[in-house]
Amino acid sequence: MSGPGAIQSTVLDVIAALKDKPGALLPILHGIQDALGYIPPESVPEIAKALNLSRAEVHGVISFYHYFRETPPGNTTVHLCRAESCQAMGSLALEAHVKNKLGIDFHETTADGQFSLEPVYCLGNCACSPALQIGDEIYGRVTNASFDEIIATQEESA
Amino acid sequence: MSTTIYIPNDSSAISLGANRVAKAIQQEAAKRGIELNIVRNGSRGLYWLEPLIEVATANGRVAYGPVQVSDVTSLFDANFTQAGSHPLNLGVTEEISYFKKQQRLTFARVGKTDPVSLEDYLANEGYRGLSNALKLPAADIVKAVTDSGLRGRGGAAFPTGIKWNTVLNTPSEQKYIICNADEGDSGTFSDRMVMEGDPFVLIEGMTIAGIAVGATQGFIYLRVEYPHAHIALNTAITKAYAAGYLGDNIQGSGKKFDLEVRLGAGAYVCGEETSLMESLEGKRGLVRFKPPLPAISGLFGKPTVVNNVISLASVPIILDKGGEFYRDFGMGRSRGTLPLQLAGNIKHPGLVEVGFGLTLRELLYEYGGGSASGRPIRAVQVGGPLGAYLPESQFDTPLDYEAFAANWTVLGHGGVVVFDDTVDMAQMAKYSMEFCAVESCGKCTPCRIGSTRGYELLDDIIQGHDLEKNIPLLRSLCDTLLNGSLCALGGMTPYPVLSALNHFPEDFGLSKQKNAA
Numbered sequence: 001m002s003g004p005g006a007i008q009s010t011v012l013d014v015i016a017a018l019k020d021k022p023g024a025l026l027p028i029l030h031g032i033q034d035a036l037g038y039i040p041p042e043s044v045p046e047i048a049k050a051l052n053l054s055r056a057e058v059h060g061v062i063s064f065y066h067y068f069r070e071t072p073p074g075n076t077t078v079h080l081c082r083a084e085s086c087q088a089m090g091s092l093a094l095e096a097h098v099k100n101k102l103g104i105d106f107h108e109t110t111a112d113g114q115f116s117l118e119p120v121y122c123l124g125n126c127a128c129s130p131a132l133q134i135g136d137e138i139y140g141r142v143t144n145a146s147f148d149e150i151i152a153t154q155e156e157s158a
Numbered sequence: 159m160s161t162t163i164y165i166p167n168d169s170s171a172i173s174l175g176a177n178r179v180a181k182a183i184q185q186e187a188a189k190r191g192i193e194l195n196i197v198r199n200g201s202r203g204l205y206w207l208e209p210l211i212e213v214a215t216a217n218g219r220v221a222y223g224p225v226q227v228s229d230v231t232s233l234f235d236a237n238f239t240q241a242g243s244h245p246l247n248l249g250v251t252e253e254i255s256y257f258k259k260q261q262r263l264t265f266a267r268v269g270k271t272d273p274v275s276l277e278d279y280l281a282n283e284g285y286r287g288l289s290n291a292l293k294l295p296a297a298d299i300v301k302a303v304t305d306s307g308l309r310g311r312g313g314a315a316f317p318t319g320i321k322w323n324t325v326l327n328t329p330s331e332q333k334y335i336i337c338n339a340d341e342g343d344s345g346t347f348s349d350r351m352v353m354e355g356d357p358f359v360l361i362e363g364m365t366i367a368g369i370a371v372g373a374t375q376g377f378i379y380l381r382v383e384y385p386h387a388h389i390a391l392n393t394a395i396t397k398a399y400a401a402g403y404l405g406d407n408i409q410g411s412g413k414k415f416d417l418e419v420r421l422g423a424g425a426y427v428c429g430e431e432t433s434l435m436e437s438l439e440g441k442r443g444l445v446r447f448k449p450p451l452p453a454i455s456g457l458f459g460k461p462t463v464v465n466n467v468i469s470l471a472s473v474p475i476i477l478d479k480g481g482e483f484y485r486d487f488g489m490g491r492s493r494g495t496l497p498l499q500l501a502g503n504i505k506h507p508g509l510v511e512v513g514f515g516l517t518l519r520e521l522l523y524e525y526g527g528g529s530a531s532g533r534p535i536r537a538v539q540v541g542g543p544l545g546a547y548l549p550e551s552q553f554d555t556p557l558d559y560e561a562f563a564a565n566w567t568v569l570g571h572g573g574v575v576v577f578d579d580t581v582d583m584a585q586m587a588k589y590s591m592e593f594c595a596v597e598s599c600g601k602c603t604p605c606r607i608g609s610t611r612g613y614e615l616l617d618d619i620i621q622g623h624d625l626e627k628n629i630p631l632l633r634s635l636c637d638t639l640l641n642g643s644l645c646a647l648g649g650m651t652p653y654p655v656l657s658a659l660n661h662f663p664e665d666f667g668l669s670k671q672k673n674a675a
């Protein structure tokens with residue numbers, strides 16, 4: 001849908017809008033990832049130039065933060081909570097079910113490009129553990145069956 | 159006349175279907191020709207009852223919960239808009255004992271008001287603290303906070319007034335207020351609830367902080383995992399600017415304070431205040447050496463107040479009702495209230511704001527109602543992923559910073575995660591090492607490398623390999639982490655690991671006596 005030209009112009013627009021903020025790098029990276037779903041490697045030189053940084057510095061920042069990604073995600077990303085409160089409510093069994101259902105491990109994307117799976121360490125939904133996030137939506141007290149239902153509606157609407 | 163119905167817009171309530179319920183109620187009301195005024199409030203924090211919807215009546219708000227879409231028709235049939243009886247009718251919300259027993263100061267409005275309505279905020283004692291602060295000399299604002307006994311709620315419990323005083327007395331043409339809204343601790347959600355449920359109280363607290371220390375710019379460093387809080391904060395900030403509560407001339411006082419939300423990017427260590435400032439400056443979140451203190455040389459090298467959301471959100475009531483009012487709650491050197499968060503395997507998970515001094519046992523059973531599974535509670539982790547596990551024998555510890563420290567446990571941000579007797583504590587210890595390895599900023603060798611080594615050691619121990627050698631190795635590794643780490647990520651990972659080993663040796667293949675020897 002968005003060719004290299006479109007990607008490039010999105011990146012340049014984001015940089016132009018944010019580069020004069022103090023500490024502009026994270027806002028710029030967020031802006032690009034919000035627009036494109038990831039931070040394309042070809043945007044690194046542009047960011048570096050605008051902020052007067054080396055490419056290595058920009059790359060170092062991108063790789064430091066778990067949230068930023070340099071490859072395109074699947075259509076829908078599942079963020080599954082691995083932290084203690086969710087473990088106390090059976091998240092390990094849920095994790096096994098999710099991996100099995102999607103056929104992928106953490107940090108992977110399904111072959112059809114439909115789903116990516118990422119671990120997350122607490123969603124602040126610990127009073128409703130186990131919790132996960134699918135796309136923009138957060139779900140609580142998730143069971144194997146409720147996960148399957150949510151996934152089925154995602155696939156329909158895709 | 160139309161009836162007012164409250165349906166939480168809190169992200170946990172939404173995670174249980176609150177948006178779908180709101181839509182179903184709207185549709186059903188339209189179908190029946192009933193006029194409703196639906197307010198999307200914050201959560202009351204009684205999460206086992208969410209989605210909890212309320213109906214305004216002459217005798218107070220009446221609650222129904224937990225409501226699912228499939229209950230909506232029967233609720234209308236039972237005339238719930240007139241507080242009719244129904245199996246889900248819980249009576250008057252504020253009479254529910256879990257709620258009634260609490261002392262809600264910081265959370266006074268959360269769940270009651272429309273979070274993004276400035277009119278609601280003003281009608282419910284909002285901005286009275288700021289109005290008092292604007293009449294006081296800066297030093298007197300700081301004194302009120304010092305007198306209140308407020309200590310930082312982000313984990314380290316440092317006295318807030320003393321921190322502010324240092325910034326006040328450090329001359330600089332530019333100073334900053336940072337709100338630490340990274341809330342990375344598992345088992346905690348009080349910051350989220352305030353930001354989603356009463357964002358103006360945080361804005362007011364930061365504005366007072368700015369006026370007190372002479373800072374004109376504030377940043378809220380918000381974790382990216384909180385998209386609903388992001389929207390609520392930005393909506394409230396825009397309204398505060400429009401009404402002259404932020405900007406160049408706050409309420410005609412000539413005082414200036416600007417405020418902006420910045421997003422984190424999924425790094426736990428960025429909740430550590432110096433790592434957070436590096437991140438705000440656009441760098442990798444490497445922890446800085448201290449000194450210099452952030453209060454003297456912080457963000458962009460300028461004097462900076464860094465406070466947790468709850469610390470800052472407690473300031474308006476202190477400035478409104480006085481330091482003594484706040485100080486009268488609590489025990490010992492822990493003054494005021496602590497919003498506790500009950501999570502994990504617990505029947506009644508939720509937010510419990512009470513004065514310090516309640517015992518953990520009272521919290522677990524009188525509020526929490528025991529485990530969700532109905533099995534015995536075996537271990538409780540208090541204070542987030544770097545907090546110790548407490549066994550039954552420590553449940554009578556009062557929730558108080560000093561009493562916890564005396565047990566080699568930590569109260570931290572007030573998160574309480576409950577495990578029943580199916581938990582394997584050696585696995586939990588292994589997870590703590592894994593978490594440290596995943597989240598380490600990499601600056602110190604013990605934390606960067608030792609955590610992975612600890613993970614492997616625990617893997618060996620779990621498989622029963624060479625315990626005589628591996629257990630002492632694990633202890634010595636923990637010693638190195640305790641003593642050789644720059645920040646609490648490496649420095650406190652031994653708390654969950656060693657408390658698990660010391661209190662639950664049988665899970666590590668040891669007999670109780672042998673471990674004590």
Ligand SMILES: Cc1cc2nc3c(=O)[nH]c(=O)nc-3n(C[C@H](O)[C@H](O)[C@H](O)COP(=O)(O)O)c2cc1C
Pocket residue numbers: 309310311312313314315316318338339340341342343426427428429430431432464465466467469470645646647
């Ligand atoms: C690894 C690590 C993570 C932390 N995460 C948070 C956090 O998410 N939120 C927070 O308020 N404080 C966190 N802290 C504590 C902060 O460094 C700092 O003490 C706090 O923001 C000061 O505010 P307060 O005095 O109001 O508590 C963390 C500390 C460490 C070592």
Ligand code: SF4
Pocket residue numbers: 427445597598599600601602603605606643644645646647648649
């Ligand atoms: S203890 Fe770990 S997280 Fe903390 S400064 Fe050292 S390496 Fe970084």
Ligand code: FES
Pocket residue numbers: 081082083084085086087121122123124125126129130131344345346
């Ligand atoms: S521990 Fe899973 S949402 Fe907090």
